[in-house]
Amino acid sequence: MLHNGRAARRQTLRAIRPRRSGALPVLAACWAGAAAVLALWWQNTPVVHLDAAEWLTGAGRLTGLLGGYAIAVVVLLMARIPTLERRVGSDRVTRWHARAGRYAVGLVLAHVLLTVWGYAVRARTGFVEQGTEVVLTYPRMAEAAIGTVVFLVIGGVSAGAVRRRVRYETWYYLHLLTYAAVYLTFWHQLATGAEFVGNATARTVWYVLYGTAGALLVRYRVLAPVQLNRRHRMRVERTVYESPGVVSVLITGRRLHRLGAQPGQFFRWRFLTDGLRWSSNPYSLSAAPRPDLLRITVKANGGH
Numbered sequence: 001m002l003h004n005g006r007a008a009r010r011q012t013l014r015a016i017r018p019r020r021s022g023a024l025p026v027l028a029a030c031w032a033g034a035a036a037v038l039a040l041w042w043q044n045t046p047v048v049h050l051d052a053a054e055w056l057t058g059a060g061r062l063t064g065l066l067g068g069y070a071i072a073v074v075v076l077l078m079a080r081i082p083t084l085e086r087r088v089g090s091d092r093v094t095r096w097h098a099r100a101g102r103y104a105v106g107l108v109l110a111h112v113l114l115t116v117w118g119y120a121v122r123a124r125t126g127f128v129e130q131g132t133e134v135v136l137t138y139p140r141m142a143e144a145a146i147g148t149v150v151f152l153v154i155g156g157v158s159a160g161a162v163r164r165r166v167r168y169e170t171w172y173y174l175h176l177l178t179y180a181a182v183y184l185t186f187w188h189q190l191a192t193g194a195e196f197v198g199n200a201t202a203r204t205v206w207y208v209l210y211g212t213a214g215a216l217l218v219r220y221r222v223l224a225p226v227q228l229n230r231r232h233r234m235r236v237e238r239t240v241y242e243s244p245g246v247v248s249v250l251i252t253g254r255r256l257h258r259l260g261a262q263p264g265q266f267f268r269w270r271f272l273t274d275g276l277r278w279s280s281n282p283y284s285l286s287a288a289p290r291p292d293l294l295r296i297t298v299k300a301n302g303g304h
Contacts, residue, residue, distance in 0.1 A: 022087030030073055037069045040202060044195045056118030060111050061194060067107030068189050071182055074100045075213040080220045098158070105155035108148055140188040147184030150177050172279045186210060225270070232256055236271070237293075245300040248286065250293060257291040269296065
């Protein structure tokens with residue numbers, strides 16, 4: 001709608017002026033955290049020896065620290081924090097999550113290979129023999145090995161060439177195993193990480209980092225949807241078949257105008273019925289929202 005007058009013109013220009021992106025501060029915070037991890041490694045490495053075993057194990061420690069930090073960042077980006085998604089954009093956060101996941105898997109794999117290789121060079125044993133000894137004798141290493149395998153499976157399924165060939169639901173269910181992998185690998189970091197053994201401050205910081213990521217995940221991915229649905233009591237009223245393979249779903253509820261939704265805005269929908277309750281999918285509103293009605297229109301695609 002256009003308005004006459006200078007005041008109306010200024011108001012209209014303010015309304016359509018693009019907002020400043022919040023991406024740069026978030027990226028700066030992420031890289032600052034990575035720099036702090038490097039500083040922790042450097043502080044705990046007073047001397048860098050020149051023999052191959054020390055170089056390999058040192059690189060293994062560094063990639064392990066960065067991999068552990070990247071895993072925490074991945075969890076934070078999965079938490080769907082409203083402020084982050086509004087300032088940066090849900091699509092961009094999703095791309096960051098995918099990229100951080102690739103970094104995390106690569107760093108974890110490098111950590112395993114470099115550390116075991118360094119131990120094998122020092123002990124003058126074979127790589128497989130040394131790896132078996134590490135898993136069976138080091139504290140918390142059996143759980144960490146299982147978690148690492150889970151990470152590698154998730155990373156393999158999420159690769160573009162594989163991802164395009166698997167059902168969305170299969171990818172989604174496997175992706176949920178990320179939480180189990182995080183739990184399994186976390187304790188190994190504190191039990192055997194040279195930067196944490198005997199350093200209460202570093203352990204506390206790591207607990208706070210992972211605890212904050214986990215708390216935000218539970219708050220916004222579990223509790224927030226439950227509270228939202230208890231408040232608005234959304235129910236499927238009926239479905240309308242618009243054309244072959246295209247169906248509209250009409251959802252009723254209470255005080256839906258308080259959602260502040262706009263036509264075309266997408267929500268992540270989880271329908272609590274057989275075959276649908278274990279996954280959520282993004283569908284856009286296909287009509288202007290009403291105080292008592294929302295409508296989405298879905299084209300048949302994939303297994304949902």
